[in-house]
Amino acid sequence: MPATLDIRALRQKIPNHCFQPSSFRSLGFVVHDVGIFLAILFTTLWFGYKVDQWTALLLRYIIYPFAASIPFTGLWVIAHECGHSAFSKHRIVNHSMGFLIHSALLTPYFSWRSTHARHHRYANNISTDLNYVPPTQQEFRELFRGRVDLKHVVEDAPVVTFGRIVLQQLVGWPWYLLTHITAGPSSSPRKSRGWWDNSHFIPSSSLFRSNESWGVAASDLGILCMCLGLYIAAGVYGSSTIFWAYVLPWMWLNHWIVMITYLHHTSPSLPKYTPQSWTHLRGALATVDRDPGVILKYMFHHIIDLHVIHHIFPRIPHYHAQEATDAIKPMLGPHYHQDKGAYWSALWVSFSTCLWVEADPSRTRNSGFDSDEDGVLWYRPGALEKK
Numbered sequence: 585m586p587a588t589l590d591i592r593a594l595r596q597k598i599p600n601h602c603f604q605p606s607s608f609r610s611l612g613f614v615v616h617d618v619g620i621f622l623a624i625l626f627t628t629l630w631f632g633y634k635v636d637q638w639t640a641l642l643l644r645y646i647i648y649p650f651a652a653s654i655p656f657t658g659l660w661v662i663a664h665e666c667g668h669s670a671f672s673k674h675r676i677v678n679h680s681m682g683f684l685i686h687s688a689l690l691t692p693y694f695s696w697r698s699t700h701a702r703h704h705r706y707a708n709n710i711s712t713d714l715n716y717v718p719p720t721q722q723e724f725r726e727l728f729r730g731r732v733d734l735k736h737v738v739e740d741a742p743v744v745t746f747g748r749i750v751l752q753q754l755v756g757w758p759w760y761l762l763t764h765i766t767a768g769p770s771s772s773p774r775k776s777r778g779w780w781d782n783s784h785f786i787p788s789s790s791l792f793r794s795n796e797s798w799g800v801a802a803s804d805l806g807i808l809c810m811c812l813g814l815y816i817a818a819g820v821y822g823s824s825t826i827f828w829a830y831v832l833p834w835m836w837l838n839h840w841i842v843m844i845t846y847l848h849h850t851s852p853s854l855p856k857y858t859p860q861s862w863t864h865l866r867g868a869l870a871t872v873d874r875d876p877g878v879i880l881k882y883m884f885h886h887i888i889d890l891h892v893i894h895h896i897f898p899r900i901p902h903y904h905a906q907e908a909t910d911a912i913k914p915m916l917g918p919h920y921h922q923d924k925g926a927y928w929s930a931l932w933v934s935f936s937t938c939l940w941v942e943a944d945p946s947r948t949r950n951s952g953f954d955s956d957e958d959g960v961l962w963y964r965p966g967a968l969e970k971k
Contacts, residue, residue, distance in 0.1 A: 589915060591865055594896060597911045602904035603897070605665075607672040610901065613662055613885065614681065620883075621655040624648065625829060644828040652829075653836030654883045657844075659685050660837060661887045661902070667697035668898040687806030689837060692761065694799030695784040699764075699791055702771065704898055707867035708849060710768055710941070710961065711859045716849055717768040718856060718963065724940035745936050754835075756842040764791060843931060844884070847874060848891050850934045852963050853921055855951070856941050861959025868895040872921040873909075874930060888927070892920060918952035938963040 628648040632640045665671045666682025679694075686693035699714050706712040710720070719727060759765055764772070764782035776782050776790040783789050785804055787797035818826040854870045857863075869892065875881075876888045887894070890905040893912070900908050913920050923930060941961035948960040 589865070589919070591896070594912045594915060597915060598897070598900075598908045599911065602900050602908045602911075605670050605672055605899075605901040607674065607677050609903065610662065610665070610671040611681075613903075614659065614685070617655040617658040617662065617883075621652055621659075624652050624655070645832065649828065649832035649836055652833035653840060654880070656689060656833050656837040657840040658883050658885055660689050660691065660841065661885045663689070663691070663693065664700075664887075665885075665901060667693070667700060670899050670901045683802070683806055687803070687810050690807055690810060690834065692784050692800070692803035692807060694796070695792070695803045696761070698796055698799070699784065704868075704895065705864070706768075706771070706862075707895060708854075708856050708870040709859060709862040709867055710856050711770045712768050713867070714764070714767040714771045716766050716846055717771075718850075718938065718941045720961070721940055721942045721964070742936075745932070749931060749935050752846070753839045753842055756846075757838040761785070840884075844888055847888075847927075847930055847934060848872065850938050850963075851921070851923065851930075852933070852937050852965075853923070854963070855948070856961040856963075858959035858961065861957050865896070868892075869916065869919045869921075871895050872923050874922075874927055875924045876927040880927075892916075892922075937965040940964055 625648075628643055631643060635643065662671065663682045663685035666678045666685070669675070669678050671678050671681055682697070683693045686696070702712075703714040706714070710717050761784040763779050764784075767782075772782070772790040773793050774790045781790045784791065785800070785807075787800040787804075789800070792800055814826055814830060817830075821829075848871050851872050854872060855866075856870065857866055871891050873890060873892050874888050876884070881889050885902040886905050887902070890902070890909055893900060893905050893909045894902075896912075897908065941963055943958040943960065944962045945958065947962055948957065953960060
């Protein structure tokens with residue numbers, strides 16, 4: 585990476601107003617997303633009484649949950665911006681809105697804000713990052729030793745790949761919140777006493793410093809209040825109504841969170857780093873802007889197609905992200921990653937080709953780095969050679 589490429593030089597290329605969030609403008613996006621969700625909900629309720637039973641079931645249990653999950657995800661992304669202080673200039677506004685929105689979507693706001701901030705701080709460091717840290721060649725070998733035929737796991741096994749995708753998309757988000765799965769071995773500030781000690785819901789968890797315990801407890805309280813509200817609503821409107829109107833869209837939201845975050849940092853074109861070769865800027869640039877289509881770009885507030893700039897400067901609100909990206913792209917050169925291919929197929933490509941990482945000095949040298957250092961790691965597909 586050129587010596588002239590650093591955070592300060594990139595910051596100077598971006599207009600100052602891009603770093604200035606507007607509470608009023610940000611709130612407008614909240615109203616926008618809530619309005620679209622309510623329009624989808626009330627339209628479904630209205631049509632549900634106008635059509636036959638089977639069409640109503642199709643509408644409520646298949647079409648509506650997918651459609652409603654889109655504004656759900658948009659709201660989740662806005663609350664994520666609150667955690668980065670990109671919603672407002674005022675701390676109380678950021679935390680109030682983020683807490684309310686994430687609690688309504690059963691996400692522990694202060695807890696996840698803490699671990700997510702560390703993900704940004706240590707992105708793509710295989711020791712200290714908190715999201716989708718891949719195994720090294722040796723770790724991958726040890727993971728399956730004596731249990732399965734490794735060759736068949738990683739070669740010509742579309743059924744296995746499909747099963748892995750379904751499992752991750754169904755339970756990946758709550759599993760991560762409960763166990764901190766996919767995090768690096770040195771990513772927690774305190775030594776873990778076991779998998780149960782890696783939860784976002786336990787104030788004394790290894791994930792948090794002692795001064796963060798009250799925020800964790802507040803996050804739990806927010807979720808409990810939402811669960812109580814859902815329980816009361818189920819008593820009034822019926823549990824089946826709450827299931828299709830809230831639970832199913834929430835499950836789709838979990839899918840979107842996992843798919844979006846996984847594809848941010850998992851691609852055959854992206855490097856990972858050992859602690860010795862990692863720098864903050866290198867880690868921030870090891871992400872990719874993807875194209876999910878015009879509707880999802882708009883509804884997901886550009887979290888997918890303008891993610892590189894977000895990792896470098898997370899306090900830039902999404903409505904300034906395009907201008908900021910355009911300002912720094914010429915400086916980034918080959919270190920700016922963009923994939924304009926089909927978004928859904930990228931999930932298959934990443935799952936089938938990004939299995940483990942190893943050093944590849946020749947590829948490192950040919951990818952715009954100053955040297956062929958061994959600490960730059962690249963994803964590998966295919967079977968491991970037997971030892």
